[in-house]
Amino acid sequence: MTALARLEQLEVFYGASQALFGVDLEIGAGQAVALLGRNGMGKTTTIRTLCRMQPLYRGKVWLGGRDITALPSFRAARLGIGLVPEGRRCFATLTVTENLIAAARPGAWTLERVQGFFPRLAERAAQTASTLSGGEQQMLAIGRALMTNPRLLVLDEATEGLAPVIRREIWAAIRELKQDGLSLLIVDKSLSDLLPLADACVILERGQSVWHGQPADLTPEIERRFLGL
Secondary structure: OOEEEEEEEEEEEEEOOOEEEEEEEEOOOOOEEEEOOOOOEEEEEEHHHOOOOOOOOEEEEEOOOEOOOOOOHHHHOOOOOEEEOOOOOOOOOOOOHHHHHHOOOOOOOOOHHHHOHHHHHOOOOOOOOOOOOOOHHHHHHHHHOOOOOOOEEEEOOOOOOOHHHHHHHHHHHHHHHHOOOOOOEEEEOHHHHHHHOOEEEEEEEOEEEOOOOOOOOHHHHHHHHHOOO
């Protein structure tokens, strides 16, 4: 499978503290990759580095065969990385529609298509993001990322803290995106929802990629050792 995105031997520091110690990760075209690990093991730092929001001390970031290591985050986004960040981070004072069009780029994902994908966003079009429920804000965060027409959609804890009925809606949307051929990198604690969707898994432990494989190869022993399950 052709690699759409590839991270090679990432080393990242926050001041004098090293956060990543040689992380490797590859996402194929049309593939969904689950990025796993206990809290504080480097998952969000890896995502920030992929999206070029976090400077690298050593290593390479590739997208579509192009070295994007030296690019700023806005250029990485223009090349096709769409981020749904942890905590949603919608523009609170903007309306739903304004949030969606703020980052829009030409492509198949239009305002009308996003509103059809998440009908609640059409119903709440004139409301400010701050008045939405948590689930609606999560739909808005995903819709905003889709409006950039990404080649790779990165979801960092997209279902965290949501009511079960809303979580089911979000997972159904993610499955539909996978079926449409969009490449996905997903961090989520709900392995029962994530693993059936994933084509491959990468486990981080103390800032290192310590296990790569398919979900079927993720044994109870590996889960206990690295995920605390």
